[in-house]
Structures are given as C-alpha cells and as structure tokens.
Amino acid sequence: MATNSVDTVHVNPQLTKKDFTSDQLVRWCPGCGDYAILSAMQNALPQLGLKKEDFAFISGIGCAARFPYYMSTYGFHTIHGRAPAIASGVKLSNPDLSVWQITGDGDSLAIGGNHFIHALRRNIDINILLFNNEIYGLTKGQLSPTSKLGLVTKSTPLGGIDRPFSAGELALGARGTFFARTIDTNPKLMTQIFVESSRHKGTSLIEILQNCVIFNDKTHGAVTAKENKDDFQLHLQHGERMLFGKEKNKGIRLNGFKLEVVTIGENGITEDDILIHDAHDEDTTKHMMLIRMQPPEFPMALGIIRAVKAPTYDDLTKQQYELSKENAKFSNVEELLQSGNTWEVK
Amino acid sequence: MSGKQQTEELEKVVIRFAGDSGDGMQLTGSQFTLTSALLGNDLATFPDFPAEIRAPQGTVEGVSGFQVQIGKIDIFTPGDEADVLVAMNPAALKSNLQWVRKGGNVIIDSDSFEERTFKRAGYEGNPLENGSLQDYNLIEAPITSLTKTSLQGIALDNKSVVRCKNMFALGVAYWLFDRSMDQTLDFLKAKFKKAPLLVEANSKALQAGYYYAETVEALPSNYKVPAAKIEPGKYRHISGNQAAAWGIIAAAEKMGKKLFFGSYPITPASDILHELSKYKNLGVTTFQAEDEIAAVCSAIGASYAGELGVTASAGPGIALKGEAIGLAAMVELPLVIIDVQRGGPSTGLPTKTEQADFNLAMFGRNSDCPIIVVASSTPSNCFSFAYQAAKLTVEHMTPVMFLSDGYLANGSEPWKIPSVKDLPEIVIPHARLNGQEFHPYVRDETKLSRFWAIPGTEGMEHRIGGLEKENITGNVSYDPANHELMVKVRQEKVSKVAGFIPDQEVIGTGSGEVLVVGWGSTYGSLLTAVKQLQGAGKKVDLAHFNYLSPLPKNTEAIFKQYKKVLVCELNMGQFAAYLRSIYPEVKIEQFNKIQGLPFTVMELKEKIIELL
Numbered sequence: 001m002a003t004n005s006v007d008t009v010h011v012n013p014q015l016t017k018k019d020f021t022s023d024q025l026v027r028w029c030p031g032c033g034d035y036a037i038l039s040a041m042q043n044a045l046p047q048l049g050l051k052k053e054d055f056a057f058i059s060g061i062g063c064a065a066r067f068p069y070y071m072s073t074y075g076f077h078t079i080h081g082r083a084p085a086i087a088s089g090v091k092l093s094n095p096d097l098s099v100w101q102i103t104g105d106g107d108s109l110a111i112g113g114n115h116f117i118h119a120l121r122r123n124i125d126i127n128i129l130l131f132n133n134e135i136y137g138l139t140k141g142q143l144s145p146t147s148k149l150g151l152v153t154k155s156t157p158l159g160g161i162d163r164p165f166s167a168g169e170l171a172l173g174a175r176g177t178f179f180a181r182t183i184d185t186n187p188k189l190m191t192q193i194f195v196e197s198s199r200h201k202g203t204s205l206i207e208i209l210q211n212c213v214i215f216n217d218k219t220h221g222a223v224t225a226k227e228n229k230d231d232f233q234l235h236l237q238h239g240e241r242m243l244f245g246k247e248k249n250k251g252i253r254l255n256g257f258k259l260e261v262v263t264i265g266e267n268g269i270t271e272d273d274i275l276i277h278d279a280h281d282e283d284t285t286k287h288m289m290l291i292r293m294q295p296p297e298f299p300m301a302l303g304i305i306r307a308v309k310a311p312t313y314d315d316l317t318k319q320q321y322e323l324s325k326e327n328a329k330f331s332n333v334e335e336l337l338q339s340g341n342t343w344e345v346k
Numbered sequence: 347m348s349g350k351q352q353t354e355e356l357e358k359v360v361i362r363f364a365g366d367s368g369d370g371m372q373l374t375g376s377q378f379t380l381t382s383a384l385l386g387n388d389l390a391t392f393p394d395f396p397a398e399i400r401a402p403q404g405t406v407e408g409v410s411g412f413q414v415q416i417g418k419i420d421i422f423t424p425g426d427e428a429d430v431l432v433a434m435n436p437a438a439l440k441s442n443l444q445w446v447r448k449g450g451n452v453i454i455d456s457d458s459f460e461e462r463t464f465k466r467a468g469y470e471g472n473p474l475e476n477g478s479l480q481d482y483n484l485i486e487a488p489i490t491s492l493t494k495t496s497l498q499g500i501a502l503d504n505k506s507v508v509r510c511k512n513m514f515a516l517g518v519a520y521w522l523f524d525r526s527m528d529q530t531l532d533f534l535k536a537k538f539k540k541a542p543l544l545v546e547a548n549s550k551a552l553q554a555g556y557y558y559a560e561t562v563e564a565l566p567s568n569y570k571v572p573a574a575k576i577e578p579g580k581y582r583h584i585s586g587n588q589a590a591a592w593g594i595i596a597a598a599e600k601m602g603k604k605l606f607f608g609s610y611p612i613t614p615a616s617d618i619l620h621e622l623s624k625y626k627n628l629g630v631t632t633f634q635a636e637d638e639i640a641a642v643c644s645a646i647g648a649s650y651a652g653e654l655g656v657t658a659s660a661g662p663g664i665a666l667k668g669e670a671i672g673l674a675a676m677v678e679l680p681l682v683i684i685d686v687q688r689g690g691p692s693t694g695l696p697t698k699t700e701q702a703d704f705n706l707a708m709f710g711r712n713s714d715c716p717i718i719v720v721a722s723s724t725p726s727n728c729f730s731f732a733y734q735a736a737k738l739t740v741e742h743m744t745p746v747m748f749l750s751d752g753y754l755a756n757g758s759e760p761w762k763i764p765s766v767k768d769l770p771e772i773v774i775p776h777a778r779l780n781g782q783e784f785h786p787y788v789r790d791e792t793k794l795s796r797f798w799a800i801p802g803t804e805g806m807e808h809r810i811g812g813l814e815k816e817n818i819t820g821n822v823s824y825d826p827a828n829h830e831l832m833v834k835v836r837q838e839k840v841s842k843v844a845g846f847i848p849d850q851e852v853i854g855t856g857s858g859e860v861l862v863v864g865w866g867s868t869y870g871s872l873l874t875a876v877k878q879l880q881g882a883g884k885k886v887d888l889a890h891f892n893y894l895s896p897l898p899k900n901t902e903a904i905f906k907q908y909k910k911v912l913v914c915e916l917n918m919g920q921f922a923a924y925l926r927s928i929y930p931e932v933k934i935e936q937f938n939k940i941q942g943l944p945f946t947v948m949e950l951k952e953k954i955i956e957l958l
Binding site: 024051052053054056058061068069071072073074075076077078079082084086087088090092093114115118317321323325327328330331332336337340341342343344346 | 380383384386576577578579580581582583592595596599604606608625626627628629631633635636637639640641643644645646647648649650651652653655669670673677763764765766767800801802803804805806807808809810811812813821822
C-alpha cells in the first residue's frame with residue numbers, strides 16, 4: 001500500500017524547502033499555527049519527487065486559504081467553501097498535477113460542507129488539508145462548526161448552542177478513503193503525513209489541530225500542551241499496538257464494543273491485550289471509535305487513522321474515455337455532425 | 347395516392363398533437379417532424395409539455411402538446427395557430443382548442459369522450475354536443491378501439507396495445523399530409539430492436555391509422571405540402587440543446603482542448619448534459635456536480651488547469667452560480683455559462699419559455715463585473731453561438747454567458763450541416779516565457795486580455811485569486827488607484843470585444859418608420875411579422891441582436907435611422923431598459939409578453955401597425 005511506503009520516498013536533490021517559498025510576505029498573526037504548517041509543507045514537497053510546476057494549491061476563504069500565496073507553486077485562492085469543486089475540476093482536467101486543497105473548519109464544514117462530503121465520496125485524487133482551529137479567525141472570532149459546545153465568541157455571547165461536527169466522523173460518513181489527524185506543534189508528524197497522504201490514491205483528508213492564538217487560544221491545549229503530550233496523544237502506526245504514555249505502558253483495549261484505556265501490568269493487562277492499529281481495515285467501526293476519542297477520558301488519536309483502497313473518480317473517468325473510444329461510431333466532430341439521420345437537398 | 351378524396355396543395359400548415367403526458371405525443375410529433383424534414387419541407391417545432399412528469403391522467407394539467415409548422419416556403423416559427431389538432435382526450439381538447447384557427451380540423455379520439463373523462467377535464471357536459479366545436483371541422487375517430495381491433499392476435503397485454511394509439515394517430519396525420527410511413531417504420535424497428543412484438547404492434551397501428559384515414563369519408567381532403575426551396579446541401583434535424591452541446595464540442599476540438607462540462611440537472615438545460623455525456627470518446631468530460639455552485643466551480647477549475655470549462659443551467663441555477671462567475675471574471679479565466687432561460691422568478695414555470703434572465707446575465711454578480719453575453723435566436727444557431735461563446739471566452743480570457751431558452755432548447759428545425767474546417771479559427775492566447783520573470787497579468791495590447799498560463803508548465807508558477815490584484819504582477823493589492831484601474835480594465839476588456847464581433851445586420855431598407863428590435867428566441871416570430879408587413883408595403887425593419895454585451899459597434903447608427911424603435915421581448919422590458927441607458931437620445935418603445943409563451947405573429951403585427 002502506497003501510504004505505508006515511507007522508505008521508498010524519492011528525494012529530489014534539486015529541490016529544497018526554499019524552492020517552495022514564494023516572494024510574498026507571510027501575513028498571518030504572530031504565533032499562528034499556520035506558520036508551522038506552511039513550513040512542514042515546504043519540507044514535504046521536495047520529498048515527493050515531483051517538479052515545482054506539478055503542484056497546484058487550491059484554497060477557499062479564511063486565514064488558511066492565504067496559504068497558496070506563500071507557496072512558489074501554482075496556486076488559486078478561490079471563493080468561500082468551493083475549493084473542493086474547483087480542485088476536482090483541476091485534477092480531472094490535468095490529472096498529472098499534484099493537487100492540494102487548503103481549507104479551514106468554517107470553509108469546509110459550514111459554507112462548503114456539501115462540496116467537502118462529495119469530494120470525499122467521489123474519491124478524486126486530491127489532498128485536503130483542513131486547518132481546524134474551531135473558530136472563524138479572518139472574520140474576527142465567530143463560532144465555527146467545530147467550536148466546542150458553550151464556547152463564548154462574538155456571535156455567541158452566551159455560549160455556542162450548536163453541537164460541533166467532527167471532521168473525521170464526517171469524512172468516514174462520506175466514505176472517505178484516507179483520514180489522518182495531526183497537530184500544528186509537531187512539524188515532523190505533519191511532514192510525514194503530508195508525504196504519505198500525497199501517495200494515497202484518492203481523496204486524502206488531513207485534519208490539523210491548529211491554534212488560533214488571537215480568537216481561540218489553546219483550544220487544543222488538552223492535547224498539544226507540553227504537559228499533556230504523553231498522556232493525551234496516541235500516535236498511531238499501521239500494524240503497531242496503540243501504546244502511549246511517557247513509559248509507553250498505557251494502551252487502548254477493546255472491551256466489548258467499546259474502547260478503554262488500560263495500563264500494562266495493572267489488573268493482569270499485558271501488551272497482548274492492546275489493540276493493533278489497522279489503517280487498512282475496510283470496516284469503519286474501529287476507525288470511528290478512534291476518531292471519537294477525546295481527553296480527558298482518552299488520548300487524541302493522531303497519525304493515519306484510515307487509508308483504504310477504492311477506485312478513484314479520476315481513474316474511472318479515464319476508463320470511460322477508453323471504453324467510449326472502443327465503441328465509438330465516430331472519432332471527431334466532423335463525423336459526429338454527419339452521423340444519424342441526414343438528408344441531401346439538391 | 348389512391349384515396350377517393352381530393353388533394354389540396356398548401357404553402358404551409360400547422361399541426362398540433364395533444365394528449366396525456368404518458369400518451370407519447372412528443373414522440374408522435376417528432377416522428378412527424380422528421381418525416382417532413384426528410385421530405386424536404388422547411389419547418390419549426392414547439393413542444394409544450396407540463397413540468398410534472400406524469401400529472402394525473404386525463405386532467406388539463408397533464409396535457410402534453412407538440413406543434414410543428416411545415417412549409418414549402420421558409421418557416422421561421424412553429425405557427426400562431428394550428429390548422430389541425432389531434433386531441434387524444436377531452437383534457438387535450440380543452441387545453442388546446444384555443445390554439446386552433448377557426449375552421450381548422452380537430453381530430454379527436456372519440457373513445458375517450460365519456461361522462462367520466464369530461465369531468466376530469468373540467469367540462470360541464472359533452473363538448474362534442476354543446477356547440478363549442480361548431481367553428482371547427484370535427485373528425486371523431488374511435489382511435490383507441492380501432493387500435494385494439496387492428497392489433498388483435500398480437501400477444502400483448504391490453505395496456506401495451508392501448509399505448510400504440512399514438513402511432514394510429516400518427517398514421518392518420520401521415521395520410522392527411524401525404525407523407526410516407528417508411529421513416530417511422532424504420533424508426534420503430536430500431537427503437538424496439540429487442541421487442542419484436544412492439545415493432546409489429548406499433549407498425550400495425552401506424553398503418554391502420556393511415557388506411558383508416560384513407561378510407562373514411564370524414565376527412566374532407568388530404569393536403570400536399572411540397573418540398574421547400576432550401577439551399578442545397580446535407581441536412582439534419584437538430585434541437586437547440588443538441589446544437590448548443592455540439593457547438594461547444596466543435597469549439598473544443600477546433601482549439602485543441604478537452605471539453606470539461608460541469609453541470610447539475612435542471613429543466614430545460616439537462617439535455618445538454620445528457621447529450622455531452624455521450625461523447626467521452628471525443629475527450630468530453632461531463633461532471634454531474636453536487637449542486638449548481640460545484641458545477642460552475644469545477645468548470646472554473648478545468649479552465650484554470652488549461653481545458654475548456656463550461657457549465658449550463660436555467661435561471662435558478664445561474665443565480666446560484668453568480669459568485670463563482672464573478673471569480674472567473676476576477677481571475678480572468680475562460681468560462682462559458684449556458685443559461686437556458688425559463689419562466690421565473692424562483693422556480694417559476696420550469697417548462698415554459700421566457701427571456702427574463704437578461705439582467706441576471708448582465709448584472710447578476712456582486713460589484714462591477716462585466717462579462718460577455720451572447721444569445722442564440724433559432725434552435726440550429728445555438729450551434730454557432732455556443733461555438734462563438736467558446737471562441738470569445740478563450741480569445742478574450744473573460745467569461746461568456748450564452749443565453750438560450752426553453753423555446754429554442756426544445757424546438758427543432760432542419761439544419762444544413764456545416765463542415766468543421768469552415769468554422770472560424772480559434773486562437774488560444776497561451777502565455778509564453780520570454781526570458782524575463784513571469785507575470786500572470788501581462789496583457790494583450792489590443793484586447794487587454796491576459797495570457798493563459800497552464801499549471802504543469804515550467805517557469806510559469808504563479809498565484810491567482812479572488813482578491814484584487816495588482817495589474818501585471820497579479821500580487822494582492824489593496825491600493826485604491828490600482829483597484830479603480832483594474833475595475834476599468836475589466837470593463838474595457840469586455841467593451842473591446844465589439845471590435846471582434848460582426849456588425850449588427852438590419853433586415854429591410856436600413857431606414858424608415860419603425861425599427862423592430864429583438865434578441866434571442868423571438869427571432870422567428872419577429873422576422874415573420876416584419877416580412878409580412880414589408881410585403882404589404884410598410885416601412886418596417888428588423889434588427890435582431892445576438893451579441894448583447896458588448897453591443898455591435900454600429901448599433902447606435904442603426905437606431906438613428908428610424909423614427910421609432912420598438913423593442914419586443916418576453917419579459918418586462920429588460921433589453922429596452924438597457925438600450926435606453928446606453929442610448930438616452932433614442933426613443934425606445936417596448937412590447938412585452940410574459941405568459942411563458944412565444945409571441946404570435948398576429949399580436950406582433952397589430953402592435954407594429956399601431957406605431958406606423
């Protein structure tokens with residue numbers, strides 16, 4: 001499976017991070033998590049063995065959507081929520097491009113919710129980076145579809161009463177074939193996931209828990225804070241046990257139909273009781289349970305949670321071109337115009 | 347022809363088929379049309395069907411009609427009034443009698459006239475007995491029972507047998523107008539290739555209708571409409587939607603691009619999607635998007651990636667696409683938007699025609715956002731104007747709205763097949779590297795359009811977006827003077843297109859009392875009305891517009907040659923208001939109809955005569 005092949009990464013010796021940095025001044029707020037994501041991306045692209053001109057970054061609207069201006073590749077900053085549709089058109093028309101869609105929680109899950117689920121359903125070979133900061137930053141601090149229940153914002157002075165979405169659950173509900181979660185405080189993990197998502201054939205969704213230092217600071221603190229790192233981050237690796245904790249002595253076990261946190265050595269628990277992560281499992285049940293895990297009861301699952309094979313829309317499109325050619329009664333417009341019922345007037 | 351009745355020769359005739367929407371009237375009408383076309387008649391058709399797929403049987407709401415005018419003279423419209431109505435039930439009679447000329451022939455299926463069906467159709471009593479048909483030549487034919495009798499011995503259930511009655515009616519019409527049944531017999535063989543019993547049943551019903559009409563004395567005479575004097579060449583029959591689809595594919599092939607068509611189903615535009623989805627072998631990608639917005643956005647994505655991006659819809663869908671069209675205008679990418687207009691606002695009259703999206707096409711975006719707008723005026727010239735729309739959008743790197751409407755989309759006519767090699771060349775403004783740093787908004791001096799730099803090309807990596815940008819470099823810019831410059835450049839770019847489109851033509855002498863002005867699908871009725879008045883010695887000319895934004899550059903000069911300018915439209919006067927705003931010195935009068943129906947030649951003539 002392509003997503004598991006870190007060791008086959010081709011490093012293009014000509015290109016470095018600097019080659020992917022544009023001449024535009026980066027204008028995010030100081031301390032914004034977006035800087036780290038940009039840097040991780042600029043580190044990831046040279047590892048993909050592609051040329052600079054082969055990348056297209058497509059974004060919608062929001063803080064995250066400024067991303068393409070800062071990349072020295074092809075880039076298209078479009079309109080609010082519509083980037084999946086535009087990226088789909090780009091990929092279907094120019095399948096050789098590596099297409100990256102940059103979006104946020106408002107862009108993808110509110111105004112662009114429909115396009116988001118349909119892109120995942122079709123499984124077009126694009127990569128979607130969802131910067132989830134649980135707030136509207138660019139419009140200066142309103143509730144977003146991922147804001148925690150009760151969050152006080154400019155638009156919810158008494159606290160938000162909308163129940164939040166989970167990007168991962170939505171993606172799996174839309175039959176997404178690749179879902180990974182990472183955090184803006186872990187550049188290494190981000191770069192690794194970007195590289196692997198690019199190798200996945202189909203729509204890859206990468207949720208990045210990103211901090212908005214101005215309007216929703218530390219919203220992911222329970223996961224990302226230094227003191228929580230060991231106990232509330234579960235770094236998943238396909239084929240490996242779900243272990244975490246400073247001593248790697250804590251793990252996730254399936255108890256009946258539910259996950260639970262257990263400690264090796266306590267109550268007779270051994271390493272054999274700990275679940276082995278299977279990112280390639282067609283069945284979404286365990287992936288859904290992993291996605292739902294939240295502190296303080298559970299650690300947050302990070303890494304590639306799901307990566308399964310399924311036909312991509314772009315490949316099926318190509319197949320239909322071929323099929324259509326085999327059965328065609330005409331091969332150009334001149335012949336089409338002359339086909340069927342015609343008559344001669346003398 | 348061996349009938350005992352006389353044969354009368356006619357210059358033109360209008361026939362209308364009407365029945366329940368499940369009765370196969372569209373098929374009957376289109377078969378009659380195709381046979382007439384093969385015979386060499388000029389013709390025009392008008393399908394008139396309800397929005398509901400199968401409204402309750404026997405009700406006026408469920409009636410589906412198909413009108414066709416055939417002639418040995420040039421035919422520009424499906425005709426104001428029918429000379430012959432074939433009504434398959436009381437509801438069809440009730441809703442269609444208004445379209446029959448006094449003295450015309452009304453053929454009804456007498457089997458369908460009974461107490462129960464009158465009531466369903468909303469008649470108080472039997473319309474055949476209350477004198478309401480005394481001005482018409484009524485022919486009562488027991489179509490259902492004769493169909494059953496003629497199909498005795500064929501192992502089909504009663505329902506399938508009864509469904510053949512439309513072929514019986516078609517047979518009657520074939521005899522009445524002296525047409526051969528061969529084309530339809532061949533068609534049936536092909537259509538029911540896998541069901542020989544249906545071929546046999548439908549063919550027999552067709553023949554039974556023909557021979558019934560020949561034998562029965564109820565029909566006063568049959569008619570001959572000889573072949574029209576048509577320009578020699580190879581012809582085919584084509585509808586507006588099919589022509590639009592083919593025009594777009596032809597343009598894509600001519601420019602050496604693949605066609606990407608992003609669309610969401612909507613009446614009356616869906617047939618363009620159906621048509622294009624058949625041609626994957628010609629490099630056509632059809633993408634049925636999740637909504638109208640995704641449809642246009644996917645097309646913009648395709649254009650950005652270097653292919654020809656096209657979307658199509660009707661008014662409600664175009665309204666949804668507005669923001670994205672603004673994006674295409676802002677980033678200056680090619681995009682063809684096809685609007686097959688229908689009655690509105692909101693859901694309005696989905697299957698009826700209207701020209702009320704003119705303002706939407708011109709102004710339906712936030713801020714100052716001019717685009718190119720063209721309109722077709724006959725079913726077959728949907729090909730040329732779809733082609734032109736594609737040519738203009740790439741050559742000027744500006745979105746083009748192509749306006750068609752329900753009347754053109756579903757209407758059809760014979761079309762002289764063009765040769766692809768004779769279609770105008772399309773020159774793509776591909777960006778080139780000239781050793782200097784690449785900038786995405788370097789402009790062509792004469793057109794002011796930018797160049798198309800396609801992702802995947804080395805050395806042209808660049809960023810574009812919906813934010814205002816600095817001219818030439820394309821860098822985001824909030825500079826006040828730059829914004830004003832850019833707004834003006836985008837307008838000027840559209841205005842300059844006037845130098846690349848043909849001058850406006852006038853049908854007539856070029857000056858006089860009244861200039862009739864129209865645009866889009868009203869061409870046929872306006873032309874017929876004006877020609878008839880010109881024939882009667884009236885000083886009336888016609889200027890019918892296909893290029894709406896920008897207008898042809900000789901427009902004002904034309905208007906100044908007339909005492910009065912009368913703008914006729916199927917809306918409240920949108921084009922008239924636009925012309926008044928551009929040419930305030932010209933006195934512009936207007937004539938409007940907002941009934942979901944085309945103009946009749948009669949009402950146009952009356953209005954024009956008022957002004958003379």
